[in-house]
Amino acid sequence: MTNGTPGNQWKTLDKDLGRIAHVEYATQYVARPMVGFGIALAFIVLAALGAALFFGQQPTSLIVIAAAAFGAYMAINIGANDVANNMGPAVGANALTMGGAIVIAALCESAGALLAGGDVVSTISKGIIDPESVSNSRVFIWAMMAALISSAMWVNLATWVGAPVSTTHSVVGGVMGAGIAAAGFAAVNWPNMGLIAASWVISPVLGGAIAAAFLAFIKYYIIYRDDKIAAARTWVPVLIGIMSGVFATYLAMKGLKRIMHIDLGVAVLIGVAVGAVTYVAAAPLIRRQSEGMENRNKSLKTLFGIPLVFSAALLSFAHGANDVANAVGPLAAIVHAEQFGEFAGKVSIPLWVMVIGAMGITFGLVLFGPKLIRMVGSQITKLNPMRAYCVALSAAITVIIASWLGLPVSSTHIAVGGIFGVGFYREWYHERRARQSTASSATVKKVAAEERRRRKLVRRSHFMTIVAAWVITVPAAALMSALIFLGLSAVFV
Known part of the structure; x- marks a missing residue:
């Protein structure tokens, strides 16, 4: 005896299967983020095991093993946060897909770190702590450990909030806070x-x-x-030549430390030569590419697409060559102090330490980078290939100018500042044209103040969040580092 018609039984079964399917979808949604955390944790454990393999014969190897784990954690956070500045504009302009950006960035960041990363790193980041004030090697080791942990935690928090922050400034804040906790405010080089x-x-x-x-x-x-x-055929090769020359200068200055030291004058000469050769090669290519194109902006976007991809790749290579030290600098300092029982202003970076930094940046980018890439590329202001090209070019030029002036700058601040600059310029330009239209025609409808605010081309909420994160990065990392150092000192020193 059945309790209903066959049709009702099938409906009941469909409902039950639907509920099960919803539970499965919910489980997958909840579990997906945990996969990334699980892989990241596995890499951190492998980094610690690698340190044990290379350093296990030392009697105090546990400190190095712990430092390797936190160095890997820091590198993952750099990959999740910092790399977005290089790839975000290209993705936001639709010149690259998210997958393509991740592949290019992973390859170029790793190549930059392993092929062109410096052999020597400063242990007292940016000369902000007087080495004489931290004379005890054990105190120095725990200060570096506190700086590593605090800077990694701060960058992790900023990534979670969705704010691109400077990992260099995070490390600076961490070293400063630990130095103050260890030796007082007089230990800081305040200038x-x-x-x-x-x-x-x-x-x-x-x-x-x-x-x-x-x-x-x-x-x-x-x-x-x-x-x-016709205008693009004249000027796009010039802009490509400028881009090539600027990046050649940038990479000669910043990306060839392992091979040779090149001063600014020689780097500029290299850039001029590379830019001239690129212009000669690009002019006929742009002429052929532009044949048959319609006379509209969409055609121009196509001409800027490939140069934008190359600029993003070059920025990632240079970033890997320079910023990997943020991850492995304190770790290298701890390894040196453990090996020789003393600390130095500059230490060599063992290959296994550099590999941890390079691989950690890659893992962080692949697992957690898309969130910040999307935010930088599309949520601050709308980008197209021309605007994104301007951002990438300004990043390289600003670093060169800052090096010439001797100013310590952040690649994160420069790249995001470039996006703000493009957005605010467009706002100013649109408002100027609107005022001109209003002045020339009495029939133009006036726009209410609230509607004008809604039409802003730079999202103010992201602008305020990012600026606030920039301002508090050094003091927040310093406070965290000081507290961590005091805790470690109470237990181990």
Whole structure:
């Protein structure tokens, strides 16, 4: 005897299967983030095991093993946060897919770290702590450990919030806080700290101004010309030549430490030569590529797409060559102090330490990078290939100018500042045209103040979040580091 018709039985079964399917979907949704955390944790454990393998014969190897684990944790956070600045504009402009950006960035970051990363790293980051004030090697080791842990935790927190912050400034804050806790405020080189604080303003403003200037140039000489394609044939090869020359100078200065030291004058000569050769090669290619194109902005976006991809790849290579030290610098200092029983102002980086940094950045990028890439690329302001190209070019130019002036700048602040510069320039330009239209026609409808605020091309909520994160990075990392150092000292020193 059945309790209903066959049709009702099938409906009941469908409902039950639907409930089960919903539970499975919910489980997958909850479990997906845990996969990334699980892989990251496995890498941290492997880094610790690798340190045990290379350093296990030493009587105090447990400190190095712990430092290797935290160094791997720091590298993962750099990959999750810092790399977004290089790839975000290209992804936001649709010149690269998210998957393509991750592959290119992973390869270029690793190559930059392993092929061009420096052999020597400063243990007292940016000269902000007087080495004489930390004379005890055990105190020095725990100070470096506290700086490593605090900077990694701060970058992790910033990534979770969705704020691209400077990992360099995080490490600076960590070293400063531990140094103050260990030896007092007199241990800090305050003039150097003043320069670093000034860079909070100089980096984004300079990057934004340069990006806005290039965008204004592109608008005036290409976009708003009657024959856009003819103008592009004239100026796009010039812009590509400038890009190549700037990046050649940038990489000669920043990315060839392992091979040779090149001063600014020689690097500029290399850049001029590379830029001239690139211009000669690009002119016929752009002419052929532009044949048959329609006279509209969409065609121009195509011409800027490939140069933008190359610029993102070069920025990632240079970033890997320079910023891997943020992950492995304190670790290398701890390894040196454990091996020789003393600390030095500069130490060599063992290959296994550099591998931890390079692989950690790659894992962090692949597992957690998409969140910040999307935020930087599309949630601050709308980017297209021309605007993103201006951001990438301004990042390289600003670093060169800052090196010439001797200013400690942050690649994060420069790149994000470039995006702000492009967005605010577009706001200013649109408002100027709106005022001109209103003045020339009495029939134009006035827009209410609230509607004007809604139409802003830079999202103010992200702007305020990012600026606030920049301002508190050094003091927050310093406070965390001081507390961690005091805790470690109470237990181990």
